[in-house]
Amino acid sequence: MLARRIAYRSSMFVVAIASVVALWELYKVVGPQDGGKLFGVSILPRANDTAMPHIWSMLSRYGRPEVRGSDTKIWSVVLSGAFFSLRLSLVGFFLGTTIGVGLAVLMSRFRVVQRGLLPYLVMSQTVPLIALAPLVVSWGGKLEIGSFVWPRWLSASILGTFLAFFPIAVGTLRGLASAPAAALELMESYAASWKQTLFKLKFPAAVPYMVPALKLGASGSVIGVVVAEISTGLKGGIGRLIIEYAREATGDPAKVFTAVFGAAALGITMSGLVALSDVVLMRNRPKESST
Amino acid sequence: MSALEVLAASKIFNQGTTKQVDALVDVSLTVQPGEFVSLIGPSGCGKSTLLRLIANLLEPTTGSVSVNKKTAAQARLDQDYGMAFQQAGLFDWRTVSKNIELPLELKGWEKSRRETRAKEMLELVKLPEFADLYPWQLSGGMQQRIAIARALASHPPLLLMDEPFGALDEMTREYMQGELLRICGETSTTVVFVTHSIPEAVYLSNRVVVMSPRPGRITKVIEVGLGATRNEDTRAAEGFFKGITAVREALRGTHAEHAAANAVRGVEDR
Numbered sequence: 001m002l003a004r005r006i007a008y009r010s011s012m013f014v015v016a017i018a019s020v021v022a023l024w025e026l027y028k029v030v031g032p033q034d035g036g037k038l039f040g041v042s043i044l045p046r047a048n049d050t051a052m053p054h055i056w057s058m059l060s061r062y063g064r065p066e067v068r069g070s071d072t073k074i075w076s077v078v079l080s081g082a083f084f085s086l087r088l089s090l091v092g093f094f095l096g097t098t099i100g101v102g103l104a105v106l107m108s109r110f111r112v113v114q115r116g117l118l119p120y121l122v123m124s125q126t127v128p129l130i131a132l133a134p135l136v137v138s139w140g141g142k143l144e145i146g147s148f149v150w151p152r153w154l155s156a157s158i159l160g161t162f163l164a165f166f167p168i169a170v171g172t173l174r175g176l177a178s179a180p181a182a183a184l185e186l187m188e189s190y191a192a193s194w195k196q197t198l199f200k201l202k203f204p205a206a207v208p209y210m211v212p213a214l215k216l217g218a219s220g221s222v223i224g225v226v227v228a229e230i231s232t233g234l235k236g237g238i239g240r241l242i243i244e245y246a247r248e249a250t251g252d253p254a255k256v257f258t259a260v261f262g263a264a265a266l267g268i269t270m271s272g273l274v275a276l277s278d279v280v281l282m283r284n285r286p287k288e289s290s291t
Numbered sequence: 292m293s294a295l296e297v298l299a300a301s302k303i304f305n306q307g308t309t310k311q312v313d314a315l316v317d318v319s320l321t322v323q324p325g326e327f328v329s330l331i332g333p334s335g336c337g338k339s340t341l342l343r344l345i346a347n348l349l350e351p352t353t354g355s356v357s358v359n360k361k362t363a364a365q366a367r368l369d370q371d372y373g374m375a376f377q378q379a380g381l382f383d384w385r386t387v388s389k390n391i392e393l394p395l396e397l398k399g400w401e402k403s404r405r406e407t408r409a410k411e412m413l414e415l416v417k418l419p420e421f422a423d424l425y426p427w428q429l430s431g432g433m434q435q436r437i438a439i440a441r442a443l444a445s446h447p448p449l450l451l452m453d454e455p456f457g458a459l460d461e462m463t464r465e466y467m468q469g470e471l472l473r474i475c476g477e478t479s480t481t482v483v484f485v486t487h488s489i490p491e492a493v494y495l496s497n498r499v500v501v502m503s504p505r506p507g508r509i510t511k512v513i514e515v516g517l518g519a520t521r522n523e524d525t526r527a528a529e530g531f532f533k534g535i536t537a538v539r540e541a542l543r544g545t546h547a548e549h550a551a552a553n554a555v556r557g558v559e560d561r
Contacts, residue, residue: 182380189346189374190397191367200393204384285383286427 002279021055028052053254058261061254074255078241078262085225085237086266088153092160092221093270099161100168100217101210105198107169108176125166129224133159133231156228156237163220171213175206208285211278218270226263238263292360294449294481295322295345300354302340302507313506314340317354320500320509322481324448327472329484329492329499331538337507338485339453345483346374346451359448370398372449373442377457379434381426381441388413388422391441398445412440415474432463436470443478450475450482457487465526468494472521489542493517493534494525501541511541 031047038044045051062075103121107114136158140150179202187197229239238259245256302315315337322328330338343349344356347363358366366372373394381390391409392400400408413419416436426434435455442450456464468491475482486492492499493515501511515534517525525531 180378180380182376182378183382185348186374186376186380187397188348189367189372190370190394192397196397200396201382204382207384284386284425286425 024052024055028054050250050253053257058254058257061252061258074258078238078258081236081238081241081259082262082266085222085229085239085263086269088157088225088229088237089160089218089221089266089270091154091157092225093164093218095157095161096164096217096221097168097214100165100213101172103165103169104172104176107173108202109194114173121166121169124162129159129163129227130231132162133228136228137232152232152234153236155232156225156234159228160221160224163224164217167213167216167220168210171209171216172206175209175213176202178209179205207281211274211281214274214277215271218274219267222263222267222270226266238266292324293321294324294326294359295320295483296357297321297341297345298355298357300341300344300351300356302337302344302349303352306352315344315351316506316508318507318509319354322483324481325479326498327475327482327484327496329486329496330502331486331489331492331499332502332507332542333504335504335507336502337504338502340507341502342451342453342483342485346372370394370445371447372451373445373447375435375438375442375450375452375455377454379426379431379438381434381437383425383427386423386425387418387429387437390426390437391444393441394445408444409440412444415443415477416440416470430463432459432467435459435467439471439474443474443480446478448481450480452482452484454485454487456491464491469522471495489535489538490526490531493531493538494521499534499538501538503544510544513537513541 027045028047031052032044033046033048035042035046036044049057062078063073066072066074066077103117107117133155137152137155140155140158143150176198183201183205184197187201192200225237226239226242228234229237230243234240241259242256242263245252245259249256297318297320300315300318301313304310304312304314318337318341320328320341330341332338340349344351345358345363347356347367356363359371361369361371381387382393385393388406388409391412392405395405395408410419410422413422416439418433418436418440421429421433421437426437429437438455439450442452456467459467471482472495474480482495484492484495494517496515499513499515500509501513502508503510513534515530517528517530517534
């Protein structure tokens with residue numbers, strides 16, 4: 001059962017990738033070399049090798065050195081960059097989950113908190129990340145707690161947290177409220193405490209709502225970290241590689257794509273981790289709710 | 292000594308506002324240990340409200356409720372009663388056995404004692420082979436039997452049931468009625484049972500309490516003379532039909548009073 005589902009999903013994944021590759025190469029054949037206008041607006045991308053390198057030249061670029069004359073192949077640079085960002089994303093995701101679930105519990109416990117806090121949470125997500133990044137860095141730099149020194153990478157993780165906590169808080173809140181009234185009445189008839197009701201009824205009932213929220217949170221933390229690396233100039237991560245390689249796009253157009261794919265792999269890894277938890281947590285649930 | 296005593300209890304929702312509802316007015320009811328009492332009446336007659344007053348899920352506006360010589364609140368804290376609803380309300384994420392253990396877990400019983408009791412309860416409801424399945428893998432009737440096992444797991448002297456068989460088909464329903472009588476007989480549990488069905492009330496009960504709406508109150512208490520042992524033959528016995536007629540007439544009485552208000556809506560004649 002499970003093996004069949006995994007086989008089906010992975011074959012669909014391969015088909016999806018193959019279709020994108022086919023579309024890309026097809027456009028390179030039929031598309032205008034120097035771009036084109038549609039109803040007077042230049043909208044069609046240039047199909048030449050500088051703007052749209054062949055898929056195989058992107059892939060073969062992985063096997064060549066990062067800079068001319070260097071010994072390090074670009075795949076190892078991209079891999080270590082993606083791994084660096086993965087660690088930051090994991091920290092951001094972990095903090096975001098803690099804060100998001102904590103806020104959801106608080107909001108479900110006290111209606112006043114929910115009414116007062118929820119609009120601010122929604123508003124917080126309208127603040128542009130680019131504007132926030134330098135602020136977090138400068139606040140972090142001023143922070144002194146005993147011997148604790150704010151590391152530069154932590155700012156990037158915090159921005160990941162900033163994007164991750166919101167969907168997790170909202171999803172968990174909905175999930176906690178999803179426990180049926182009859183089940184709550186049953187717990188009341190057992191004179192169950194608030195804590196017992198939370199852990200034995202509300203959280204288990206919330207799992208089907210929390211899993212998709214955690215998936216959103218995981219990809220949010222990746223985006224937060226990558227954008228923060230770019231806007232704060234943090235070295236070592238995949239975001240920084242994208243910005244560096246993009247500058248070389250005219251001379252070495254395939255190079256930037258190696259880093260872009262690295263970022264995509266990073267996102268897939270993160271949501272894969274959550275999907276794994278989904279399979280584990282939902283294994284004994286009725287099938288209808290496991291979607 | 293009575294198992295349950297309701298004294299001049301009233302429940303008024305939204306008191307003093309334009310949305311005031313007199314759900315129950317001046318209701319008194321005494322139930323003896325081991326007795327099976329059904330509450331029957333049209334929708335809005337307050338039978339579920341009365342059950343919730345007994346369970347201390349609602350507080351009476353006036354009057355008092357005592358269970359086992361204790362206040363209803365204390366009885367709830369001591370888990371002196373078990374409860375079953377129309378929906379079995381089993382937790383999807385717990386195995387059948389773990390569902391039965393839930394009230395014991397909340398009481399702080401240790402694991403081995405819980406497991407032994409869950410096993411006993413599964414024997415009692417004749418589903419011992421289903422211990423490790425999940426509720427959604429069982430039929431509706433089986434789920435309801437598990438819910439009864441859960442309600443009785445801590446051996447409470449009193450069982451409160453709110454239309455527990457309302458969602459079951461007729462055949463399963465009759466089977467469940469027989470099972471319920473057997474289980475309660477074996478455990479000498481007192482039962483207060485809310486239902487819409489006249490035959491069900493008569494078949495199960497020592498006494499049928501007929502209620503009427505607007506305001507919710509008890510209009511008649513009918514003794515069912517069917518004796519202690521009931522089986523499939525009971526359904527063909529003269530006393531059974533006499534009981535049904537008596538309850539129906541009592542309900543008609545409430546119907547005549549409220550004919551204009553369309554009061555019997557919700558009472559099924561099955």
